[in-house]
Amino acid sequence: MELRTENLIGFDYSAKGSKKFQSFNPLTNASNPWEFSVATAAECQLATQKAAKAFEIYQQTSLKDRSKFLRAIAQNITDLGPHLLETYCLESGLAMGRAQGECARTIGQLEGFAKALDSGQYLEPTIDTADPSRSPIPKVDLRKLNQPIGPIVVFGASNFPLAYSTAGGDTASALAVGCPVIVKAHPMHPATGSLVTTAILQAAQQTGMPDGVFSNLNSNTFELGQQLVQDPRIKGVGFTGSVSGGTALYQLAQNRTEPIPVFAEMGSVNPVVVLPEALDQSDSWAKSYASSITLGSGQFCTNPGLIFCIENPKLDTFIETLKKELSTIEANSMLHPSIHKSFERGRATVEENATLIGQSKGNESLSYPGRGSIYQVDASTFANNPRLHQEVFGPLSLLVRCQNIEELIPIIQSLEGQLTGTILGTTSAIKQASKLVEVLKSRVGRLIFNGVPTGVEVCTAMQHGGPFPASTDPRFTAVGVHSMKRWLRPISYQNWPDEFLPEALKASNPLGLWRLIDNQWTKN
């Protein structure tokens, strides 16, 4: 498969601009060979025009048609094989194993959304039947179902070149419900994005989807993204990245003449509370956490950035073991020089107020090593330094020593919103700490008992999104089939003739869906 360096606008490749940029290989410390064309303002506008036009047709496609489309994308990505995985590695410095895992997850997500289309439950068909005899006013027939909101812009994520980029969760969930997608590719991995783009283009053509159902635009500056978010044809935005980036896009979108929903999944330090009772398994937790902190060079939104420990006689043993376990792990490369630089800057900030207590093994062959680092600080120093509460993107964890649970509670209360909160302990210990659990719950989207926050299961019961700034709207999730809800709005049909109702609402229930009829779930 030829690697295209143009932008894809609907079914056409386009490179009208004169500006180019290259991605970077952090392992070889050199630019990758391909020169990608920066999309111009006119190309951006053409993409949004095509998306708006495509929406008219695409929203009318059947569940079955869109399911086929998603499955074709999955198949075409599979067919890209080693070419895709090798390109992924060249642009991220990540290992082949990670490339394979992330590719499998991307394909699994597409298939998961295809399955959700097979079941059609996401339409949430709700029917209240008429009662012409009701007095004083006869009751009308009302039938409601979810409809796609319109063209969506998806920003590729630096840390998930496949699973949260071109054909990742945001794109797949929007395409699933009938929204055309324009991807603003992440400039760190345009070649990976270009290959996946080809897979989507071919799938769209194979399954008869309209020109404009998908576009992929490249740029290494902010202007393109700003233009996309401000374009009146765009009706929603998906973003995974930094708090500053996500907040800027969110503000732009809210200040439009017609504000639109922006689902930005941003920073998180994922607090972990180690209750004294957990330290009976001190060795096993130390091992799990040394591994969780350094997984993927810590470049995960669920990385455990804060570990709160309650003072107890076994704590020093736990810390010693953690230190030892960490020292056996070799540093891997970070994704990009700029991410490495900002990691080192964040580390320097932490170092001003906290003490380094352990590091992973250095690796002198790397130009941009993400060296796993654990710092320690006492609770009152932590409480008085809000900069220590902020995420340092990379393999860094700050261990905060608290005298007791009472000292910890106001600290948890003062944290910003988080994706996850974890408690290590025993069930009897949790019983003693119910107030702590309540406070932690108020700050997070997912509560974990005796586990690590890394590893986000893609399933219906997953909530990946928490109070701001973990995400811009905690009422939605970025992972799992419920992420489709971000791009849907209900429409009610009142006394609408049965033959013109959408299939999901017809009296005969031709799709065989579960429907809420007069407040009872039924398939009749």
Place this chain on the structure above:
Amino acid sequence: MELRTENLIGFDYSAKGSKKFQSFNPLTNASNPWEFSVATAAECQLATQKAAKAFEIYQQTSLKDRSKFLRAIAQNITDLGPHLLETYCLESGLAMGRAQGECARTIGQLEGFAKALDSGQYLEPTIDTADPSRSPIPKVDLRKLNQPIGPIVVFGASNFPLAYSTAGGDTASALAVGCPVIVKAHPMHPATGSLVTTAILQAAQQTGMPDGVFSNLNSNTFELGQQLVQDPRIKGVGFTGSVSGGTALYQLAQNRTEPIPVFAEMGSVNPVVVLPEALDQSDSWAKSYASSITLGSGQFCTNPGLIFCIENPKLDTFIETLKKELSTIEANSMLHPSIHKSFERGRATVEENATLIGQSKGNESLSYPGRGSIYQVDASTFANNPRLHQEVFGPLSLLVRCQNIEELIPIIQSLEGQLTGTILGTTSAIKQASKLVEVLKSRVGRLIFNGVPTGVEVCTAMQHGGPFPASTDPRFTAVGVHSMKRWLRPISYQNWPDEFLPEALKASNPLGLWRLIDNQWTKN
């Protein structure tokens, strides 16, 4: 029952400020006797502090307890009897019949949410069970359910002193899910609000709800509302009113350090399309629409402000009948001098480009009559004057004459988002107009066939909310039990010990709820 003129802050009445204001009786053209105390900044802060404190307790209350609380409010409002209804009339100029109807709706809404708590479906319990044998990574147990987001501010609506004010839909839906509420009472009906406040206060005390679960603050200026929306303890806002008011609050909320959801239900002109085939029932539609336009002096968000007619031989007869029907209806008072003034100002704007073709009967005994008025304009004049697209709040409808459906389609496309869109015709006529229907659907939250947009059925399948500026987030509804979704966020519990899970997620399903377990609905 004594009518209190203080603010209610949790369980305490408070009147620390020196500023006072009175409501106005448009029928007598005089101020009402009571002097209400404007809430001070300190009182406002105390209310949000109490609400935040109350949230800790209130979110833990059971479905049953909150259901009792809502039913007690409904009962206490019922017990207020004629005193409440008479006060309502004194502050609104509306007739006793409307007072009774709106009171019944308010009570019905409270009971509807109480019923929703009995069923517990709004929790949407979703469970994905563990699979320890899964390779390469064992699958964790994940259980998700909806939780309240925190204290909500509700702005009372000028046009619904009961059903969308103190204990109206916004308040009832928020209280139902476990969110404390602070009402910023509408300054046009503080006495009505004060009586309902007493009903809520008593219900809270009767059913053991925490101090701060509800507060009611009075003010006749903007500052109080702005302070409330910007207070970091407030986690969501419900508003019904003008586009300018709703947009201003929305922007304030989005520019907070922590942005919060604002559900504002704002302006709508509720386009109606009269297909030629509808005019076989010309007389009956003329009667229905003369009545719909003037209902409640046109002071409804679903008032039919635009009627698009396709030229045909029967059109002039329809217009003549509409004119005649309208002339038999006597004008009623508008809610307030300021609403009357702005209606007359809007009418003058319409008059610059359109021709008056019919009016309701004048009523010289009224100081602020809302005189039903129908104007006519041709399609191209309408298309070229965007000011004609805007809502005139009151009994005014603009009839737009179009040559054919092709001329109408781009006009509908150019309209802003709307709460409703209506088509009058036959099923065979709809078949011919499928493109028109699609375009109309893209602009609205509710599609109506052969009916009037006024009359909003309170039921599960109702969608009351449309693309901006009909509402700020068309993904939610302001009416019906699904309006509870505005104040909920999902939380996932990962590997959480069964005994500490919320009831709705426990293995034994003690609440007997329908739950989505491994993607299957079941009560097991």
